[in-house]
Amino acid sequence: MPLPPHELVLIYEPEAACRRLLLADGHGDRQALEISSYLAQSTDLALEFDEIAAACAQRGISFRPVMLDDASAYLSTVDTARCLVWTLTDGIAYFRGGAAPALARLRGIPTIGSDDTLFALCQDKFRAGAVLKALGLPVPEAGLARDGDWIAPPPESTSGYFVKPNRLGAKIGIWVDSRCDSADKALELSRRIFADYRDDAVVQSYVAGRNVRASFLAVSPAAGNQELGVFFVDSGADFQTMSDSMALYGDTGAGARAEGFYAEPELRPVLAAQPEADRRIREIGAALMRKLGLRDVFSFDLRVEADNTVHLIEFEVCPGLPCFDFRAYCRSQWGMSLAAAIAETAANRLLV
Template identity: 75%
Template sequence: MPLPQLVLVYEPEDACRTRLAAQGFSERNALEISSYLAQSTDLALEFGAIAEACGRRGIRFIPTALDDAGLALASADPRATLVWTLTDGIAYFRGGVAPALARLAGLRTIGADDSLFALCQDKFRSGAVLSALGIPVPPAGLARNGDWLIVPPVSTTGYFAKPNRLGAKIGIWPDSRCRQPDEALEISRRVFSAYRDDVIVQPYVAGRNVRASFLAVDPNVGVEALGVFFVDSGADFQTMADSMALYGDTAAAVKAEGAYAEPELIAVAASQPAADRRIREIARGLMQGLGLKDVLSMDFRVEADDTVHLIEFEVCPGLPCFDFRAYCAAQWNLSLPDAIAETAARRLGEPP
């Protein structure tokens, strides 16, 4: 029997920027878009620590850039290989191909199946599916370069406009919260010009931002292992500039200038236990109804009266981000490298 191995597939920021430049994106916009892949940059600094943690558990750790994944996975032994996809993507990013390649090669994977990698990257389509499952998501319209594809519902609270397929707050500006539909259409023109993307337009939802994180280090756990925290950054919502200051290639300069401010994490259950219970019910519904498993995150808005709104879910949460590290420490009493290695060890110890 060959030595068990964990193959971590990731897409680097620089490879993405090179590809976007070849497609005609400006240097600035390519830099902004590629910052979605910042967790690859940040986690690469810890590949040695992950390899050491895996080695203590009798596992070989093989970090593999996405462009090399096809050959690497095709030649892997299904009896001894586990594939963990670090970065997703179906449009600007390509990580969604990794779990499909693993399935093609008959390899075991960490995380949801490849169909959900595609669904979560399209906010409008995923919202429609979530709504059909009875999940509380804001209704939405869709605009493309100043024209409505789907007119949003009338809202007395104003609107929030954001790119439909981009993540990490790319294309979210201070004026993304707007009052009138015409303002949302103007934002869609700006987004289309910079990123060639549609804009999802939803009624503005009041409340505090909540991040729910999940890693099934023990494969038998359920929503009781979900970490549910208010993410208080001092602002109503995070912008693209906020996100780029936290992670990846662009963060080092910001931190050096003293402009880095990590948001505060506060357990939702401490002040709003009913909202915490509702979030866990929603997570259970997503696991049962969609097949989410192993590793995921969800973003919510929670109002003072415990009303909960699901904004989006991720099948590739930012593992090296401050919130996921805090979750691993609080829930599992493990560092991030040890949490990754222990999760893999328990899966590889199961029969194929």
């Protein structure tokens, strides 16, 4: 009797499912829409499931996208020796994707991506920053506030502060005034964050420079920091806000594109303009892999000053695969479409 085909299982949490849970938990309509927009890559990548399936079939493996709520039941049926789990979105608080790699570990199924403990760490910016600092990485000093009270006061900063929710991504809770000059203003912003999202606020010392995104996909299992894609992300502003992000992706982004409000930031290789900064960023990438344990697929955000000073802002274990920057990385580094890069990565793990 022939063996069943090797299978890539992609587990994802839909925006609509997340919104239903947020509304049931008492969040307002606007807040539920904003928070669930973090899962926009699930909406966008679903449009390419057929293309991914075809790319996988060309490599002799099958592709099965599975919604998070169905994951436990489905994983109980697979041949664990011929299956690979790829978790599309993380989450431990407002989102639940961090459960997927844990379910795979419980069943003894190999995964694409970092250890499931890092799925929890990356969703807590304050704790993640403390760990990165302890590992000797160049992260800005930060404090933590809850609804106008300091949990951990930030150090004095002559450059002011940048305030953002602690457990939310995709620029949720980042407004045009999120950069502020005083600790009192930072506490005021923490009250707004708590009122809107019930979240603590990370208060980082503001650091100057251009925004940089470093992306990584180990299409080849031997890939290392030289396979990072390191790009300036120029949006025409000092930083992107929640409204900027919601105009790019998912359910809300589809409406923005239909109405002509879609505008992608420009990507420029850091190597071309600041080779020393590029070298330092790749060293940071190597440290994140060696010291923190990032692997397979991840991204991290930085600020780079004109004198090549590099500031590590945060890391992400589930980068936005269908986002413009990750697609550009797959094309420039691997010469592949997103679907082909996903399929090739999975085949190089399964067919060994």
